[in-house]
Amino acid sequence: MSAADATYLDVDGAPVRVRVSGPASGPPVLLLHGxxxxxxxxxxxxxxxARDHRVISMDLPGFGLTRRVKARPARPGHPRLAAFARAAIGVLDALDERRPAYLLGNSLGGAVAMTVAVAHPERVAGLVLLSSAGFGREANVSVLPMTYAVLAAAPVVGKRFRPRARRAGVQVNRDLFFDxxxxxxxxxxxxxxxxxxxxFRATFIGTALSLGVPLLGTYPGWRRRLLTALAEARVPTLVVWGDTDTVLPARHFHAAMAALPHARGHLFPETGHLPQIERAGELTALAAEFIRTTSDRRPVA
Structure with a gap:
């Protein structure tokens, strides 16, 4: 599954893993993962x-195969979204992509995309938010696989926990999908x-705790500030969800449509947390139509 054509860009002195495809003249699209x-x-x-767009995927710093950028820890209720947003802008700059880009963000990546749109509206032509963080308190992110992975790496007892780490990882990935x-x-x-x-572990735990508290859910403060600013900015937005999402439940979709009354919306039936995989063809058709009908924003000067 690893993208063989991915490479690394220098972003503010640090290597960030990216994948770039499609015609250079096509509308720029930046894809952000969870x-x-x-x-x-x-x-x-x-x-x-990539058939008709200049498509850029990236590993957010500390996730995928990109190393973490050292920075001050975020205070509770002040998530690390700004650092991820700076990395996203840094990737566009490193590619000399100065046209307003369409940001497609899944889960955490949706919150990062919204943060970019609020901080740099001139760089964003539109947003496609897939099962995005930021629209509700619940966030069912399991730390069990990570716990088992830590134990599996421990001396003496590690071998005993390796099968459990494997089983937990398999189940977490399966739970992301309806199928x-x-x-x-x-x-x-x-x-x-x-x-x-x-x-990975430090970035995962630090990011999760900056967004909320296990069992109690995400902090309301950052969500309220972000959504208020985004609603005022009125950036063209398409909200997409799966109706069987077990990570961020589908009621968040309805909350998103209420918070962003200017947005378009689509709820996929029998679809989990990763519609870009489970409904790839339908999702890209929706996104391409959204881009086609909102691509009249002027380029960055």
Missing amino acids: IGRSLEDWQPAHDLL PSHATEEMIRHAGTVGRQPD
Whole structure:
């Protein structure tokens, strides 16, 4: 599953893993993955969109195969979204992409995309938010696979926990989909590779705790501030969800449509947390139509 044509860009002195495809003259599209994931989550949609668009996927710093950028820890209620947003803008700058881009963000990546749109509205032509963080308190992100992975790496007792780490990782990937067959062996192996990266645990835990508290849910403050600013900015937005999402439930879709009354919306039936994989063809058709009908924003001076 690992993208063979991915490469690294220098972004503010640090290497960031990216994948760039499609005609250089096509509308620019930046794809942002969720917490603990990688650009591989976008691979089917990336390939389809690249027929007519300049498509850029990236590993957010500390996730995928990109190392974490050292920075001050975020205070509770002040998530690390700004750092991820700076990295996204840095990737566009490193590619000399100065046209307003369409940002497609899944889960955490949706909150990052919204943060970019609020901080740099001149760089954003539109947003496509897929099962995006930021629209509700619930966030069912399991830390069990990480716990088992830590134990599996421990001396003496590690061997005993390796089968449990494997089973937990398989189940977490299957739970992302309505149809668990989408959690292929290749995907599970790649997730294991990502989870063993040096910065993964610190980035995952730090990001999760900056967004909220386990069992109690996400903090309301950052969500309220972000959504208020985004609603005022009126950036063209398409909200997409799966009706069987177990990570960020589908009631968040209805909350998103209420918070962003200017937005378009689409709820996929029998679809989980990764519609860009489970509904790749339909999702990219929706996104392409959205881009076609909102592509009249002027380029950055």
